[in-house]
Amino acid sequence: MDLSQSIPNRIHGHVLITTGNPGAQLYNTIGSFPFTGMDPEEAISLLLLLAYPEKQLDSIMQIYRKEAGVIASELGYLALALKQAAYTFRTQFLPLARYLQSLLGCRQALLSRPMVKSAAEANIYATWELPFTDILSGKTTQYRDAVELIHIFAFMHFVSIPSVIFPLCSDGLKSFAGLSVRPAVLTELASMQTVEDRVMTAARVLYDHSIISISEAGTPSDVSLAESSEQAGRGQRLKYYFTLHPAIHQWSRERLQKEDQSKWLDCTAAILEHSVSPNMETSGRAMRRFLLPHIEACLSLLEKTYWDLPHTLQQASHLDRFAKVYAEAGLWKKARSLQLKVVDFRSAKLGAAHPLTIEAKRSLAHSHWNLFDVESCITVQRSILVTQIWSRPSLSEWFVWPFWKPWHVPYCVTLSDLTQSLWLAGRRELSRRAGTKAVSGLVLKRGADDPLTLTAMFNLARTYLHIGEHEKSEEILRIVLAKREHFFGTEHPDTLMVCNEMGMALCAQKKWLPEAERLVHGALEARKRILGEEHAYTLWSVNNLSKVYSELGRYVDAAAILEEILPTVERTLGEDHAGMYMTKANLSKAYIRNDKWEKAGTIIQSLRGRVPPDHPDWIHAEWGYAYYVLHGENDPEAAENCCRNVLSKVFEKKITNPENLRVVNIAEILHRIYEEQGRVAELEELKRKFPSVGNNEARTSIDNLPLPEWRLTQPG
Numbered sequence: 001m002d003l004s005q006s007i008p009n010r011i012h013g014h015v016l017i018t019t020g021n022p023g024a025q026l027y028n029t030i031g032s033f034p035f036t037g038m039d040p041e042e043a044i045s046l047l048l049l050l051a052y053p054e055k056q057l058d059s060i061m062q063i064y065r066k067e068a069g070v071i072a073s074e075l076g077y078l079a080l081a082l083k084q085a086a087y088t089f090r091t092q093f094l095p096l097a098r099y100l101q102s103l104l105g106c107r108q109a110l111l112s113r114p115m116v117k118s119a120a121e122a123n124i125y126a127t128w129e130l131p132f133t134d135i136l137s138g139k140t141t142q143y144r145d146a147v148e149l150i151h152i153f154a155f156m157h158f159v160s161i162p163s164v165i166f167p168l169c170s171d172g173l174k175s176f177a178g179l180s181v182r183p184a185v186l187t188e189l190a191s192m193q194t195v196e197d198r199v200m201t202a203a204r205v206l207y208d209h210s211i212i213s214i215s216e217a218g219t220p221s222d223v224s225l226a227e228s229s230e231q232a233g234r235g236q237r238l239k240y241y242f243t244l245h246p247a248i249h250q251w252s253r254e255r256l257q258k259e260d261q262s263k264w265l266d267c268t269a270a271i272l273e274h275s276v277s278p279n280m281e282t283s284g285r286a287m288r289r290f291l292l293p294h295i296e297a298c299l300s301l302l303e304k305t306y307w308d309l310p311h312t313l314q315q316a317s318h319l320d321r322f323a324k325v326y327a328e329a330g331l332w333k334k335a336r337s338l339q340l341k342v343v344d345f346r347s348a349k350l351g352a353a354h355p356l357t358i359e360a361k362r363s364l365a366h367s368h369w370n371l372f373d374v375e376s377c378i379t380v381q382r383s384i385l386v387t388q389i390w391s392r393p394s395l396s397e398w399f400v401w402p403f404w405k406p407w408h409v410p411y412c413v414t415l416s417d418l419t420q421s422l423w424l425a426g427r428r429e430l431s432r433r434a435g436t437k438a439v440s441g442l443v444l445k446r447g448a449d450d451p452l453t454l455t456a457m458f459n460l461a462r463t464y465l466h467i468g469e470h471e472k473s474e475e476i477l478r479i480v481l482a483k484r485e486h487f488f489g490t491e492h493p494d495t496l497m498v499c500n501e502m503g504m505a506l507c508a509q510k511k512w513l514p515e516a517e518r519l520v521h522g523a524l525e526a527r528k529r530i531l532g533e534e535h536a537y538t539l540w541s542v543n544n545l546s547k548v549y550s551e552l553g554r555y556v557d558a559a560a561i562l563e564e565i566l567p568t569v570e571r572t573l574g575e576d577h578a579g580m581y582m583t584k585a586n587l588s589k590a591y592i593r594n595d596k597w598e599k600a601g602t603i604i605q606s607l608r609g610r611v612p613p614d615h616p617d618w619i620h621a622e623w624g625y626a627y628y629v630l631h632g633e634n635d636p637e638a639a640e641n642c643c644r645n646v647l648s649k650v651f652e653k654k655i656t657n658p659e660n661l662r663v664v665n666i667a668e669i670l671h672r673i674y675e676e677q678g679r680v681a682e683l684e685e686l687k688r689k690f691p692s693v694g695n696n697e698a699r700t701s702i703d704n705l706p707l708p709e710w711r712l713t714q715p716g
Contacts, residue, residue, distance in 0.1 A: 038079055048068050052064075071085060087210040135147060141184075145183075148185050155265045160242075161242040165291065177314065178314040270314070319339075320360055330370075335367045352383075365380040368380065412456070426656050429467070439453065465505050470505060510551060542565050542583075584606070620665075622666065643670045647670075667689070668693050
């Protein structure tokens, strides 16, 4: 684990790292020291105080000091082991001498197991094995359930296992094929409430034997958990969660035979999968966020256990659901790594046309899109489109003309997906055509109020906004916003997406700017609460708010909010992510508005060096450089050379459509240079290629919010 990213780059204060990994010593700059057992006398006192809390220490020390000293020594004077030993002979009324005998006998048996590396380790494990043996020997249902529960806990993260996941997964687990073990505690009962009650009864057995702790949401030690989980389950509150000590957690897993470990690992993966609704309802978002460490722990063990993961359809189903949780949390790289495996496996096992394969490909394309890997996204979506041309849901869908342009719903949904991908790639005319057909088809097949139709309308409206058809974009966005607020609510993530875009549509038209600020600021604050302050969509809203501030003349505020998020963008998305390019580009514009040309130039120069020529933002980065050298350095020759280089790549290498507004913006700079220098022939040639230059339309697009006018010194 690379800890360097978690260590602040400051010269004040100290960072204390506690770990069981001796390799972490490489991070120390002052020193390190090992944690060992307690002082022998303190250990003996602790053992006796915990074993006989109702008695005076002096009196019990005189009677039991010798036996307590031997037990403390055998347990290495470790506080956790001493606590567990005291619990055992307190609750089972064992004399210390008899407990010592049982401890040594259990140690002898444990030494024969591969998991135990030394007698000292066996002594510590024995402190839990003894009370657990009591549970194993129990004949009641609650004792048998407790055994199953600890086997499940062993393959999750050891901290904060939410109790709500067990009733949530119960129905799905009953019908899930391919499991070697099916916990009776989750599959024998009919209702979610009885499952929850039975789980809590079993958990209390483990608690009473000092193997787990149980906390209730809302206790002082868990205030943040309570605040975050008002709607944790599907309409349920997150009531309790279970925690194990890391050493107990490791013991609970390693005490199982290898074959049993695989069985219970598969069972735990199925439990985690089915505790997440396939529809990913917004009401369950908080609960899914708490599942992330447990999914991570389970997935890590799956990858260690199965080198060819996934090797069954059931495991592919696990990975697919886990990837959805990662994607929802903005962890798209992790999601994509799983989705690639799922797509490959399902394509080979089920075929390209199978609905599960199509679903996996759509999810993969979504992750590509959010990672701004636009070409990979479009490639996947086009492969889906081709498949859907030849694979249709019913015979009647073939009776269309032309037959190679179907109208069935899955095909139109893929066109809608392509609309937003082509928009992001800068291929706006193709995006408009795809979006128009998607909307027409979905209105015809599903109606104007269907969520799929509303998504297609939103994607088309965003494309209209970026090709300069602002009024048409605003008209569609208002319709979508009203319907999403009505059907989904004002704080649904899809509603917030429309609010954000509506604000930018008003901003691009320079009208109702206070309303634009209200919409974008409201979306930002809601995203902070729902998605978190470091989610990529939250950071996107900050960028959009900075544009609104600039239009309102609040240039200092525009720069300030971008400066604040810059370290977060760098840490969470990386220096080469498109989100970083966007943030730095907007910050450079804010600096220019504030006449901070040196700061703006530093950012623009760095962007120019990092954005590759095949990236959709490359042309915009070159435009920023040309603008800067023209104004900040008074170098029209360098600006002209930069613009000519861009246009050369556009016309000769066909890197994008010449009608792309970002290309027109480049031509606009050339037009101003030619105009000021009186270069009539070149001006006419430029106007022939770009009829719209010179009328300021390019500089009022949403892609390039207006910057100050300039005047050039007439040559010679």
